[in-house]
Amino acid sequence: MTELYSRRSFLAGVLTAGTLSAAAGYVLTRRESVQLTLASGADPTGGRRLLVTMWNELNPGARIELKEVNSSTRDQYETFLRTRADIFNLDVIHIPRFADDGRIVPITPRGELQLLPMVRRLSERPGSDEFWALPFNTDVGMLYRRITDKAVADDKPDLAEVLARAPGEFVGQLRTVGPQTDEAFVINVLEHALAQDEAILEADGTISFSLGQWREAVGPLAAAIKDKKVRTEAGEDYTTRTFQRSDLRYMRNWPRSYPAIDRAERTKKDTAEVRIGALPNGIIGGQSLAVSATSENRDVAEEAIHFLTSPSSQMHLAKYGFAPTSLDAYIDQGLSEELPHLYDIRLAMESARPRPLLERYTEFSQFFADHMRRYLYDGEQLTQRFIEDLQGTLR
Numbered sequence: 001m002t003e004l005y006s007r008r009s010f011l012a013g014v015l016t017a018g019t020l021s022a023a024a025g026y027v028l029t030r031r032e033s034v035q036l037t038l039a040s041g042a043d044p045t046g047g048r049r050l051l052v053t054m055w056n057e058l059n060p061g062a063r064i065e066l067k068e069v070n071s072s073t074r075d076q077y078e079t080f081l082r083t084r085a086d087i088f089n090l091d092v093i094h095i096p097r098f099a100d101d102g103r104i105v106p107i108t109p110r111g112e113l114q115l116l117p118m119v120r121r122l123s124e125r126p127g128s129d130e131f132w133a134l135p136f137n138t139d140v141g142m143l144y145r146r147i148t149d150k151a152v153a154d155d156k157p158d159l160a161e162v163l164a165r166a167p168g169e170f171v172g173q174l175r176t177v178g179p180q181t182d183e184a185f186v187i188n189v190l191e192h193a194l195a196q197d198e199a200i201l202e203a204d205g206t207i208s209f210s211l212g213q214w215r216e217a218v219g220p221l222a223a224a225i226k227d228k229k230v231r232t233e234a235g236e237d238y239t240t241r242t243f244q245r246s247d248l249r250y251m252r253n254w255p256r257s258y259p260a261i262d263r264a265e266r267t268k269k270d271t272a273e274v275r276i277g278a279l280p281n282g283i284i285g286g287q288s289l290a291v292s293a294t295s296e297n298r299d300v301a302e303e304a305i306h307f308l309t310s311p312s313s314q315m316h317l318a319k320y321g322f323a324p325t326s327l328d329a330y331i332d333q334g335l336s337e338e339l340p341h342l343y344d345i346r347l348a349m350e351s352a353r354p355r356p357l358l359e360r361y362t363e364f365s366q367f368f369a370d371h372m373r374r375y376l377y378d379g380e381q382l383t384q385r386f387i388e389d390l391q392g393t394l395r
Contacts, residue, residue, distance in 0.1 A: 033061040034297045036304060039080055040089035041287070042068050045256065047320025048089075048136070051308050062300050074179050074362055086295040087305060089287050090133055092122045092354070093361045099125075099132045100359055104290040106130035107302055112311055114327040116349050123288045133288035134309040135325035137317050140348045141191050141282035144243065144251040144258070146265065147272045158280045159195035162250050163224045171231035171242045172252035174221075174376070181234040182369045187283045187355070188252060189372050193217035194281040194353060201281075205357030209387050222376050247271070254285070255345050256321040276341055278348035283355060286325070318342060323349065364393040 043049050049066060056063045064087075071079035077094050081103070090098060098104045108130050109115075115135060123133050143159060162170045172192075176185035193200045197217040200208050208214065224230045231246070233239040236253055240261060243251040247270070253261075255276060262274045289305045291298050307313065311328040315335055318324045323345050329335055330346045358364050367389040374380040 034300050036062065036064045036087060036295075036297060036301055037067055037083075037085040038064050038087040038089060038289075038304075039067050039069050039083045039085035041071060041076070041091075045320040045322070047317050047322060048308075050320075051313055051316060055304055055307055059304075062297075062304070064304055074183055074365060077362065084294075086292055086297055086301045088133075088290045088292060089136060090290055092284070092286050092288060095123060095132050095288060095290070096357065096359050097361075098290060103293055104132055105293050105298065106132060107134060107291055107305060109134055110306055112328075113309070114311075115325055116327060116346075118284055118349060118352055118354065119286065119325045122284070122286075122354060131288075133290035134305050135286060135288045136309055137286055137314075137322040138325045138349065139254050139256065139285035139323050140345065140352045141187065141252060141279050142255050142258070142276040142345070142348055143279055144253055144261070144274055144276050146247070146249050146274055148270055150272050154275070156277050157250075159192060159252070160220065160280075163192075163220055163230065166249055167224075167227075167229035168231070169249040170251065171233055171239050171246075171248055173235060173239050174225065174230065174232035175234040176369055176373060177234045183365060184235055185373070186365050186369050187285070189218065189221070189368075189376075190283055190353075190355070191252065191279055191281070192221040194283075195279065196220055198281050201353050201356065203353055205354045207356045207390070209391055211382060211384055211387050214386070215382055218372070218375070218382075225376050252279070255323050255341070255348075258341060259319075259321045275344075277344050278351060280351065282348050282352050284349065284352040286323070358393055360393045364390060367393065 038052065040048070052064050052066050067083060067085065069079055069083055076091055077097055080088055088098065088104065106125050106128070116138070119135050119138050123135050124131050143162070147154065157165060173181070173184035173188045176182045190201060193214070197213060200213060200217045225232060231242055231248065233242050236257065239251060239253060240257055242248065244261070244264065247268070258276055265271045265274045289308060291301045291305065295301050309325070311326055314324040314326050314329045315332060318329050318335060318339060324330060330342055336342055355361065356364055371382065371386045371389065375382050
């Protein structure tokens with residue numbers, strides 16, 4: 001296999017990007033060799049994997065073995081517990097449980113990080129300057145739109161308007177076929193509910209337990225599905241495929257998919273480009289890096305995390321489609337010119353809502369998915385049992 005880059009050119013690129021400074025001092029002072037294990041979900045872009053390679057090139061005495069664990073968002077906690085690791089790359093919804101169970105230890109961020117407010121809130125340790133995990137990349141739901149003529153005024157509808165004004169021209173992750181697609185389904189339904197009633201889920205993660213409020217918030221989505229005015233798919237990959245093969249106008253997806261989708265769609269003669277815009281209140285996602293409480297090399301693991309989450313690393317990840325966690329990437333002039341859609345991602349982040357902040361979020365998600373699946377597709381009405389099941393996860 002042809003080597004994609006030489007060691008010399010690779011390090012030259014790192015130097016140009018300003019990333020080397022994040023680890024140079026550590027490289028010079030390290031004496032004893034150690035091996036770190038980083039447990040993470042899969043990275044289809046290769047961007048996070050390349051950052052690990054950068055660290056290993058710069059720190060041959062403290063190499064990271066990236067162990068990609070096959071798990072869904074729902075079962076990540078149990079799956080990661082079976083994986084011996086020094087660093088966990090946690091979905092933000094699992095940070096509270098790992099912290100409460102003593103599975104991770106706090107870490108203090110360095111001064112150069114200027115995290116977006118919502119990103120900070122999801123990972124910090126309340127009442128201190130410490131974090132339970134440092135944000136690696138963030139994520140937020142975005143509305144994709146196909147542009148066929150750049151000379152025509154760009155219409156930027158919101159999610160509610162798409163349901164009403166573009167029958168059959170929208171696709172989202174509005175079906176689920178099991179644990180691997182349940183979480184995408186939950187997030188998409190929450191976003192549609194928020195498009196109708198932003199008080200259904202508050203900015204602090206407090207969710208409504210009003211049955212009437214929920215019926216009104218998800219009623220338009222149920223009607224659109226029944227009348228076949230929306231295309232429904234299970235998971236991000238099938239959603240993207242339907243958007244591309246059917247030349248649909250609109251799609252809900254994560255920003256990570258944008259670079260590849262835009263490149264592919266520009267090859268069609270009737271598509272000028274694909275653009276993305278903020279949902280009224282998208283759901284924030286993302287992953288954060290935490291030091292395992294059982295690690296025998298916590299100091300080394302912390303250094304690696306500082307490197308992987310640095311402002312320079314965030315700019316690198318942005319080029320692979322990841323939504324940056326820090327303000328630096330959004331205000332960098334060169335990066336903004338190269339990736340103008342970062343402006344829309346920042347707008348989306350500023351209005352985003354977290355999923356309900358519950359220690360038993362996994363149970364909440366399962367109840368929510370089960371009730372909503374029966375409501376949207378089996379014709380069962382939402383009853384007080386829906387509210388009781390959700391409230392039960394608080395106890």
